[in-house]
Amino acid sequence: MSRESGTPVLEVGGLRRAFGGLVAVNDLGFAVGQGDIMGLLGPNGSGKTTALNLMSGVLRPDAGTIRLMGRDIAGLASYRIARLGLARTFQLVRVLDGMDCRENIRAGLAFQKPHLPAAEAERRIDTLLDRVGLAGHDRRPAADLTYIDRKRLELARALAAKPRLLLLDEWLAGLNPSELMIGIDLIRSLKADGITIVLVEHVMNAVRALCDRCVVMSSGRKIAEGATADVLSDAAVVKAYLGGVAADA
Amino acid sequence: MTARTAGLGALALAAFVLLAFVPRLGNAYYLALAISLLQYTVLATAWGMFSGPTRYVSLATTAFFGVGAYTVAVLGEILPWPLVLLIAAALGAILAAIVGLSTLRLSGVYFVIFTFGLTELIRQLVVWFEVNKSRVLGRYVFVDITQADIYWQLLALTAAVFLLGWLIARSRLGFALRVIGEDETVAKHCGINTTFAKVALFTISATVMTLVGAIMAPRWTYIEPSIAFNSMISFQVLIMALLGGAHRLWGPVLGAVPLTLLFELLSARFPNTFTIILGCIFLLIVYMLPRGVAGLFEKLAAAPGGKTTQRVAA
Numbered sequence: 001m002s003r004e005s006g007t008p009v010l011e012v013g014g015l016r017r018a019f020g021g022l023v024a025v026n027d028l029g030f031a032v033g034q035g036d037i038m039g040l041l042g043p044n045g046s047g048k049t050t051a052l053n054l055m056s057g058v059l060r061p062d063a064g065t066i067r068l069m070g071r072d073i074a075g076l077a078s079y080r081i082a083r084l085g086l087a088r089t090f091q092l093v094r095v096l097d098g099m100d101c102r103e104n105i106r107a108g109l110a111f112q113k114p115h116l117p118a119a120e121a122e123r124r125i126d127t128l129l130d131r132v133g134l135a136g137h138d139r140r141p142a143a144d145l146t147y148i149d150r151k152r153l154e155l156a157r158a159l160a161a162k163p164r165l166l167l168l169d170e171w172l173a174g175l176n177p178s179e180l181m182i183g184i185d186l187i188r189s190l191k192a193d194g195i196t197i198v199l200v201e202h203v204m205n206a207v208r209a210l211c212d213r214c215v216v217m218s219s220g221r222k223i224a225e226g227a228t229a230d231v232l233s234d235a236a237v238v239k240a241y242l243g244g245v246a247a248d249a
Numbered sequence: 250m251t252a253r254t255a256g257l258g259a260l261a262l263a264a265f266v267l268l269a270f271v272p273r274l275g276n277a278y279y280l281a282l283a284i285s286l287l288q289y290t291v292l293a294t295a296w297g298m299f300s301g302p303t304r305y306v307s308l309a310t311t312a313f314f315g316v317g318a319y320t321v322a323v324l325g326e327i328l329p330w331p332l333v334l335l336i337a338a339a340l341g342a343i344l345a346a347i348v349g350l351s352t353l354r355l356s357g358v359y360f361v362i363f364t365f366g367l368t369e370l371i372r373q374l375v376v377w378f379e380v381n382k383s384r385v386l387g388r389y390v391f392v393d394i395t396q397a398d399i400y401w402q403l404l405a406l407t408a409a410v411f412l413l414g415w416l417i418a419r420s421r422l423g424f425a426l427r428v429i430g431e432d433e434t435v436a437k438h439c440g441i442n443t444t445f446a447k448v449a450l451f452t453i454s455a456t457v458m459t460l461v462g463a464i465m466a467p468r469w470t471y472i473e474p475s476i477a478f479n480s481m482i483s484f485q486v487l488i489m490a491l492l493g494g495a496h497r498l499w500g501p502v503l504g505a506v507p508l509t510l511l512f513e514l515l516s517a518r519f520p521n522t523f524t525i526i527l528g529c530i531f532l533l534i535v536y537m538l539p540r541g542v543a544g545l546f547e548k549l550a551a552a553p554g555g556k557t558t559q560r561v562a563a
């Protein structure tokens with residue numbers, strides 16, 4: 001399913017980051033091709049969020065390379081990485097509570113270069129509100145939103161910048177079954193738009209439905225990689241997950 | 250909205266024109282009081298311009314004010330007045346940029362402590378320099394500037410600060426600062442160069458404070474470090490801005506005016522216990538009005554009948 005044509009959108013090699021004596025990400029490497037959705041799996045504490053933090057510039061790697069469309073971004077400031085076309089959501093949702101939904105999304109696009117003309121920016125905000133299912137809520141303070149709507153708003157803000165690469169950290173967690181269906185369809189539609197996605201996710205149905213390929217981490221290391229179906233039946237993966245989150249698949 | 254903005258603009262302009270006639274009243278006491286009011290209004294507004302949106306609490310007001318005052322003490326007799334002001338502003342801006350670049354990566358309480366320490370550091374440096382190099386303990390300020398001149402300069406600076414604050418609030422930089430105040434990590438991921446935005450605003454705010462110090466200096470005929478770098482100013486400005494509400498451009502003035510009058514009264518009546526009273530007022534404000542007078546007004550406007558935060562039905 002994955003198209004290996006041209007430079008990968010994301011290419012990670014030898015990535016390492018330790019916190020004191022704990023090596024949270026250890027010699028991690030993988031590549032994600034244009035338009036692919038790559039699942040990044042692993043039990044809690046295996047280093048997935050740390051890996052995303054390294055890619056988006058929240059943390060500096062101790063070693064390794066991170067190439068975004070061929071350009072090494074390892075150790076670059078977050079705002080520069082964001083301007084190069086990487087956007088993300090956070091495991092613990094982060095919206096701007098003191099602002100309304102429209103301003104939250106505007107924050108996502110106002111600082112991208114070149115700047116959009118105001119009218120066009122406002123039109124894009126309307127489109128995004130509609131797309132994530134928040135149409136009509138544009139003047140509503142983000143602090144008043146329900147949990148799921150906060151997730152929607154955070155995604156809309158990430159999409160506002162028209163990213164080439166989107167990192168989603170357990171974005172589907174905590175959704176009820178019908179919301180999950182909507183969420184999966186939404187992410188699939190992003191793929192159709194040509195956005196490349198790294199999906200950190202515990203909801204196995206979503207992983208099966210969405211991911212072209214998967215990388216599985218355990219204790220900071222990559223323990224498996226390949227086509228989704230193969231990876232999910234891999235003996236080492238099942239063992240790493242045993243008694244863990246695989247149950248909610 | 251635009252009609253309302255124009256109306257408010259016209260009102261503000263009229264107010265400034267009227268205020269320009271205060272020195273014509275010919276009452277020295279009122280003029281002195283008006284100078285104090287303007288001084289604290291500008292300082293508190295400038296403080297709020299940076300600390301309001303970013304929520305960084307700065308105690309460096311005195312440091313910049315003192316640098317401005319001392320620039321006048323040293324250069325006032327040698328150079329023409331506009332040039333002295335220009336140099337003071339430049340010194341304040343350079344100092345602020347250096348301090349900003351080295352400290353705005355600090356967060357919360359570390360920043361507060363650093364800015365407080367900075368004031369002491371600069372004061373001690375000035376003392377050391379004066380004693381060992383210039384061999385003087387204090388300086389006489391001989392410049393040909395009247396109280397009315399001081400008042401008019403402060404009034405012009407007040408107008409400039411409000412205009413600047415209004416322009417910034419409507420700009421991309423102003424929006425960036427609000428996002429930073431909400432969540433700095435998100436701000437960075439939105440592509441905001443947070444260090445630049447914070448240093449820029451800190452520098453603008455500090456330059457204004459330095460100018461206030463420079464303009465005020467001729468009011469004293471004799472300056473020494475303990476007068477120019479009186480850390481009380483930092484605390485008073487902080488209290489005023491918090492009482493008024495630093496999240497609005499027009500907030501700090503609502504705190505500066507009543508508190509300047511109150512402080513004037515208290516320091517005359519109770520010179521010895523003044524600082525204790527100041528501390529108590531500070532605690533009261535933080536407990537009773539966490540969002541300041543401006544927040545109180547907003548709450549009243551949003552009460553039944555008002556409509557500031559209407560909910561949109563889905």
Ligand SMILES: Nc1ncnc2c1ncn2[C@@H]1O[C@H](COP(=O)(O)OP(=O)(O)O)[C@@H](O)[C@H]1O
Nearest residue numbers: 019022024042043044045046047048049050051
């Ligand atoms: N900022 C940090 N400081 C210290 N330890 C951290 C930090 N972030 C993550 N860790 C540790 O690194 C390990 C990996 O965490 P994380 O990347 O959040 O895992 P996951 O997202 O896969 O659940 C955990 O043991 C966690 O406690």
Ligand SMILES: [Mg+2]
Nearest residue numbers: 048049050091
């Ligand atoms: Mg995680």
